Amino acid sequence: MFTAIAALAQSILLAAGLSPALQNAFMTQCVNVSQNKEACKCAMKKLGNKYDLNTFIAIENGTLPAEKQVAVMSDVFETATQCFVQDECAEDIEHILGKAEAHKACDCAVDRLLKMKDADQAAFLAMDENFFAENEKRFEDKVMKEILPCLPKKVTPAIKKNLVDECAAESGDTPNVRKLCTCVTEEVFKKYTLTDFIKDTFGESEELNQFMDEALQKCRQ
Numbered sequence: 001m002f003t004a005i006a007a008l009a010q011s012i013l014l015a016a017g018l019s020p021a022l023q024n025a026f027m028t029q030c031v032n033v034s035q036n037k038e039a040c041k042c043a044m045k046k047l048g049n050k051y052d053l054n055t056f057i058a059i060e061n062g063t064l065p066a067e068k069q070v071a072v073m074s075d076v077f078e079t080a081t082q083c084f085v086q087d088e089c090a091e092d093i094e095h096i097l098g099k100a101e102a103h104k105a106c107d108c109a110v111d112r113l114l115k116m117k118d119a120d121q122a123a124f125l126a127m128d129e130n131f132f133a134e135n136e137k138r139f140e141d142k143v144m145k146e147i148l149p150c151l152p153k154k155v156t157p158a159i160k161k162n163l164v165d166e167c168a169a170e171s172g173d174t175p176n177v178r179k180l181c182t183c184v185t186e187e188v189f190k191k192y193t194l195t196d197f198i199k200d201t202f203g204e205s206e207e208l209n210q211f212m213d214e215a216l217q218k219c220r221q
Contacts, residue, residue: 042083047076078114086110089147095166096198097151098158108150113142144202148195155194160185183219184212 030040055072058064064072089106090099097105152159160182167181188197191211200208 036084036087039080039084039087042087043080046079046083050075082110082114085113092202093147093198096159096162096201098162101152101159105147105150105152109147112146112150144199148199151195151198153194155189159194160189163188180216180219184215187215187218188212 027037027040027044030043031037051072055064058069086103086106089109090102093105094102096102163185164178164181167184168178171177171181188211192200192208197208199205
């Protein structure tokens with residue numbers, strides 16, 4: 001994932017500014033390297049609203065003052081990273097929360113992540129590919145930790161419906177299957193808060209798996 005982020009940031013340097021022709025060139029290059037159209041659109045929009053092409057030409061020509069260049073480059077990398085991680089995060093939880101709530105939670109989580117001041121944060125913003133090759137699991141754990149406080153506080157009917165729909169789709173989506181999925185979902189949220197459910201789901205908790213099996217057996221009776 002992080003190699004793609006670095007390539008995304010590099011493509012921004014070549015095409016932020018942005019005339020329609022450059023926007024098209026940027027999107028083509030960005031999607032080719034990242035395979036993530038939504039993250040590319042996000043980065044292009046955010047950076048295109050802040051900088052014009054002359055800024056990046058000045059960076060390439062070495063005529064932008066060093067202090068300004070550092071600030072712009074830092075912002076480019078941070079924005080590219082933020083867009084990419086937000087979209088990856090939302091994609092992972094959209095099936096539970098729905099698209100709007102997933103993006104809202106992930107926007108919040110990445111904002112929290114970008115405020116960290118530890119060594120991991122410094123490496124994150126520096127796009128240290130070697131760091132992430134060795135520590136990607138640890139960083140992804142950090143993302144999960146930061147998203148938990150950003151989740152909705154209550155399990156809404158829409159969230160339950162999302163889970164029932166997913167469950168039913170995986171099992172043939174007959175009336176009986178949907179009834180069984182509804183029952184299991186209700187059992188899950190008698191025991192788990194939404195935060196604990198998402199945490200244990202992505203942590204591949206054996207306790208949650210066992211409980212799901214037990215709930216399924218109960219609902220079949």
